Amino acid sequence: MATVEFGQAVRRWRDRVSPEAAGLPAGGHRRATGLRREELALLAGISVDYITRLEQGRASHPSAQVVEALARALRLSGTERAHLFRLAGMVPPGPETVPAYLTPSVQRLLDRLTGTPVAVYDASWTLLLANPPYAALMGDPSGWRGNQRNGVWRQFLGPAGRARYTPQDRRELEAALVGDLRSAAARYPADQRLRRLIADLRTNSARFAELWESGAVGRHESARKTIDHPGVGPVTLDCDVLTVAGSDLRIMVYTAEPGTDDAERLALLTVLGTQALVG
Structure with a gap:
């Protein structure tokens, strides 16, 4: 269940980030105002195929590095980032680990x-x-x-x-x-x-x-x-x-x-x- 919820959260947050807000060109016909999977993959340094499988609930146990990269690319708040880690079945990184969060x-x-x-x-x-x-x-x-x-x-x-x-x-x-x-x-x-x-x-x-x-x-x-x-x-x-x-x-x-x-x-x-x- 958490895997499905993780994918739904990524898709929901992807839809709210415009390419302009992420520093990307917005040219071409777009069905939605949010990021395309290809654009999220570019920003997060993750393959498009893996993004697709995550959103469809077909990929389980994403690593902490993947979750952190998605949180940065999706410009999540601190609370949203912590929620994404929990959806991935992990405790959000604490002060004992190297910070990787861009406010x-x-x-x-x-x-x-x-x-x-x-x-x-x-x-x-x-x-x-x-x-x-x-x-x-x-x-x-x-x-x-x-x-x-x-x-x-x-x-x-x-x-x-x-x-x-x-x-x-x-x-x-x-x-x-x-x-x-x-x-x-x-x-x-x-x-x-x-x-x-x-x-x-x-x-x-x-x-x-x-x-x-x-x-x-x-x-x-x-x-x-x-x-x-x-x-x-x-x-x-x-x-x-x-x-x-x-x-x-x-x-x-x-x-x-x-x-x-x-x-x-x-x-x-x-x-x-x-x-x-x-x-």
Whole structure:
């Protein structure tokens, strides 16, 4: 019964979210004002087939990550999010786990940065949300799953990204990320997903293990970065990391100095990338 009710709740909340409110284009003929399944799947990083099976009550026991992703994509209030977790047969995440909830006020803030590359991470540097300009700048993360969505894992075990680093910059970044993860583990000792992530990194990355054992401390903060973009070439930007008080979320924002070649390249790649995503 709970499975059917879960699907009904997802469908009901999907119908009330307009594509414009979710930052998506509303072009084409629409039978309803709400999100299509394809759009919800894109926003939540879940396959359309799985969304369909959830709504039809044919998929049982969705994971906590799936429920959290749906709650974010559907812009649920705190009370609604807790209700969705209970419908999935789970206790809503408490203060002992890494927060992954975007409040409506934070979501409204992000909505006002539609032309600026923005990504939101949790305290363990797991990507929660990336807007279209960020995807255009850094590469589309919508297909990433599991540890692929974690910035620390990608730094030590993933493929090379578009950001360019000097050897010194890379050492400082890696030490700061390990320090961040150590702090998160101390704040959220009961978070099983975080513990598994750290274990995976210690087992499979000699560099991470070395830094972890050395007691490296630090914090990944604002920096000036050069991004090697395949379409427009190198773009040098200011990267600021804003922390949301009370939720431990990290909002990463990329900006260019007005009137510079970098500002022109950023504007161009944002338009090109958005057109590609819409098409």
